[in-house]
Structure formats: structure tokens, C-alpha cells
Amino acid sequence: MRTLAKSIGFLLIVFLFVAFAYGIGLYAFASHLPRTPQSNVHADSIVALTGGDERMIAAVRLLEKGAGKRLLITGVHPEITKPELKTLTHGGKRFDCCADLDFAAEDTRGNAAETANWISTHHYRSLILVTANYHMPRSFVDFSAEMPGIAIVPYPVDPSGMDLGAWWRHPHTLRTLNVEYVKFLASVVLSKILPPADEHRTG
Numbered sequence: 001m002r003t004l005a006k007s008i009g010f011l012l013i014v015f016l017f018v019a020f021a022y023g024i025g026l027y028a029f030a031s032h033l034p035r036t037p038q039s040n041v042h043a044d045s046i047v048a049l050t051g052g053d054e055r056m057i058a059a060v061r062l063l064e065k066g067a068g069k070r071l072l073i074t075g076v077h078p079e080i081t082k083p084e085l086k087t088l089t090h091g092g093k094r095f096d097c098c099a100d101l102d103f104a105a106e107d108t109r110g111n112a113a114e115t116a117n118w119i120s121t122h123h124y125r126s127l128i129l130v131t132a133n134y135h136m137p138r139s140f141v142d143f144s145a146e147m148p149g150i151a152i153v154p155y156p157v158d159p160s161g162m163d164l165g166a167w168w169r170h171p172h173t174l175r176t177l178n179v180e181y182v183k184f185l186a187s188v189v190l191s192k193i194l195p196p197a198d199e200h201r202t203g
Contacts, residue, residue: 029181030167033133034156042067043153044124047109047115049131049139050075053088059130060089062155063098068128071095072118074102074111079185108139108187112146119150126151132159133176139186145191 036058046068048059056073063071073085086095100118105111119127131139133156143152158164167173 005126013026025185026178026181028117029137029184030134030164033164034136034154035133036156036158037154040067041128041153041155043126043151044069045119045122045126046071046128046130047111047118047143048073049111049129049135050077052136052157052159053131054159055130055132056085056089058094058157059128060091060099060154062091062128062130065096066094067099069124070122071099072102072115073099074114074118076101076103078103108135108142108183109146109190111139111143115143116146116150120148124150126153128153128155130157132153132157134162134164134180136161138180138187141184141191145187145194197203 041042041062046059046062048056049070050056050073059071059073062068076085080101082099082101085091085099085101089095091099102114102118105114115127127143127150129136129139129143129152136154136156140152140154143150162173162176163170164173167177
């Protein structure tokens with residue numbers, strides 16, 4: 001019985017330590033999410049990850065301003081057409097000539113892989129990465145791992161319906177950040193053990 005009590009006590013201490021470390025990490029993650037750049041940004045290309053209209057609208061605005069030569073919107077639903085996206089994002093003449101849609105990617109690592117192919121095809125060396133601010137840390141890890149030779153300029157967008165100023169008080173925001181933090185940790189680990197799909201693709 002004494003041995004069992006010691007084992008249970010040890011496991012409880014381990015659990016409390018892990019929970020405390022996780023809580024500290026989550027707080028740091030949520031408190032240091034990147035903000036939308038205030039100054040002008042520029043790169044060879046622009047890449048937007050689907051998942052919210054704000055992301056695509058911001059990316060198209062950058063394209064129309066000439067922040068990049070060409071735009072890739074990756075992870076588009078197969079039933080969405082380019083004219084529909086143009087209307088949704090208030091695209092102009094540059095959208096007609098210089099916006100590409102990727103329908104293949106189904107997750108962030110897929111976004112990174114499809115973008116790497118697109119970047120290689122156009123021989124670009126830099127990109128502006130547009131996604132939600134809470135999604136940017138994981139996206140940056142995955143894109144950097146997939147394209148180690150490409151300069152990535154983060155362009156985080158504030159998502160609607162999320163109060164990041166008091167995130168711990170709102171169940172939806174708290175749940176979203178918890179899920180994203182776990183995925184971020186997983187991406188960090190995977191980026192260390194999995195090589196790019198083609199390590200010579202961006203070289």
C-alpha cells in the first residue's frame with residue numbers, strides 16, 4: 001500500500017508539473033500572437049491560407065497594391081470559382097491576371113507543400129504569408145520547414161469573432177487557442193524529424 005501511495009503521489013506530481021508547464025506555454029502563446037504589420041511589406045509573392053474571409057481580403061488588397069508579383073490562395077474549396085472569390089475579396093485587375101487558386105491542400109502542411117511547388121514553378125525567393133494571427137506561429141513553422149531557402153514575411157490578420165484581449169474569459173476563443181497551441185507544438189516536433197517533401201525543390 002505504501003508503494004502504491006508513493007506511485008500515485010509521483011504521478012500526481014508529474015501531472016501537476018505537466019499541467020503547469022502547459023498552462024504557462026499556452027499563456028505565452030496567446031499573449032505573444034503577432035500583430036498585423038503597420039509598415040508596408042513587400043516580397044516576390046503573396047500566399048493566403050483559407051479559413052476566414054479576412055485572410056483572403058487582406059491578401060488581395062496586398063496584391064492590388066503591388067506588394068507582390070503574384071498571389072496564391074491555397075486550400076480553396078473545390079466548388080468555389082475564381083470569379084466568386086474576386087467578388088468576395090473585392091479583387092481588381094491584378095486579381096484577374098495574377099491570382100492563382102490551389103484546391104489540393106487540406107491542412108496547413110498541405111498548404112506549405114502546395115506553396116513550395118508554386119514558388120518553385122515561378123522561381124520566387126520570398127513570400128508574404130497571410131493567415132489569422134493565432135494560426136501564424138504554426139503556419140510559419142510549417143512553411144519554413146517546407147521551404148528553408150525562402151524568405152517568409154508574416155502578415156497576420158485579426159480574425160472576427162475572437163476576443164484575444166481577454167481570451168481566457170471566452171470559451172470559443174479559449175478552445176480555439178488550446179487546439180491551435182497543441183497543433184503548434186506538434187508542428188515544431190514534426191518540423192525537426194520530417195524533411196521537406198523534396199528538399200531540393202526550393203534550392
